[in-house]
Amino acid sequence: MTVRVQADPFDAGAELNAFAQGRTDIGAIVSFTGVVRDTQGDLQEMLIEHYPGMTTRAISKIADEAVARWALADVLVIHRYGPLKPGEPIMMVATASAHRAAAFEAADFLMDYLKSRAPFWKKEVTAQGASWVDAKDVDEDALKRW
Amino acid sequence: MNVVYFAWVRERIGLPQETVETGAATVNDLIAELSAREERYAAAFADISALRVALDQELSDFDAPLEGVREVAFFPPMTGG
Numbered sequence: 525m526t527v528r529v530q531a532d533p534f535d536a537g538a539e540l541n542a543f544a545q546g547r548t549d550i551g552a553i554v555s556f557t558g559v560v561r562d563t564q565g566d567l568q569e570m571l572i573e574h575y576p577g578m579t580t581r582a583i584s585k586i587a588d589e590a591v592a593r594w595a596l597a598d599v600l601v602i603h604r605y606g607p608l609k610p611g612e613p614i615m616m617v618a619t620a621s622a623h624r625a626a627a628f629e630a631a632d633f634l635m636d637y638l639k640s641r642a643p644f645w646k647k648e649v650t651a652q653g654a655s656w657v658d659a660k661d662v663d664e665d666a667l668k669r670w
Numbered sequence: 671m672n673v674v675y676f677a678w679v680r681e682r683i684g685l686p687q688e689t690v691e692t693g694a695a696t697v698n699d700l701i702a703e704l705s706a707r708e709e710r711y712a713a714a715f716a717d718i719s720a721l722r723v724a725l726d727q728e729l730s731d732f733d734a735p736l737e738g739v740r741e742v743a744f745f746p747p748m749t750g751g
Contacts, residue, residue, distance in 0.1 A: 573676055575673060575724070578724060578728075581727060582729075596713060615750070617680055639750055639751035641729070642748060645676055645677035645748065645749055656678050658746075659747030660747075664747070
């Protein structure tokens, strides 16, 4: 299991290749990459704040829970903080398992929990000013699925 | 104890962290104490349903006891992913 919290950009393709490298015990890898979205065409940057002491611990706890619930051979979570430009990757999750169902479900679970239980806060900066992204009820409700 | 603030809570209170000398028994008591201190605290803590609290870097509740706690963090609901 690997958890990385970093300011630096990452190459999701290279990370995924490294994650799969040399494994013969798995039949399925699922990955998700979150990207800075600019739907209105006016986003200058997204500032991601986090709680340094708590972040890695909170993510590891969520990943441990996934490993306890599904038959996973490996889990990768990368999450960035700091100023990000539209189109840049924010975070990625990858799960490896013998079969696809466990890999898909665990990746879905990880994303739902990272969204609402990992201590990150997003602020969008446009020419009109900066505003914090509100947590959505639908994201909190998604946790009830698990 | 060390009290830390994130996101708009940090902006509203105007500082990222501070050392608070307190005898507050619970998180709610600490909030009442800080809110009575200055308007900016009262504004930040006006609606605690919009806030989350972590004690020693673990999510907790507003009625949780503070005995033995070294760090209290206040922040809005998280928006990771």
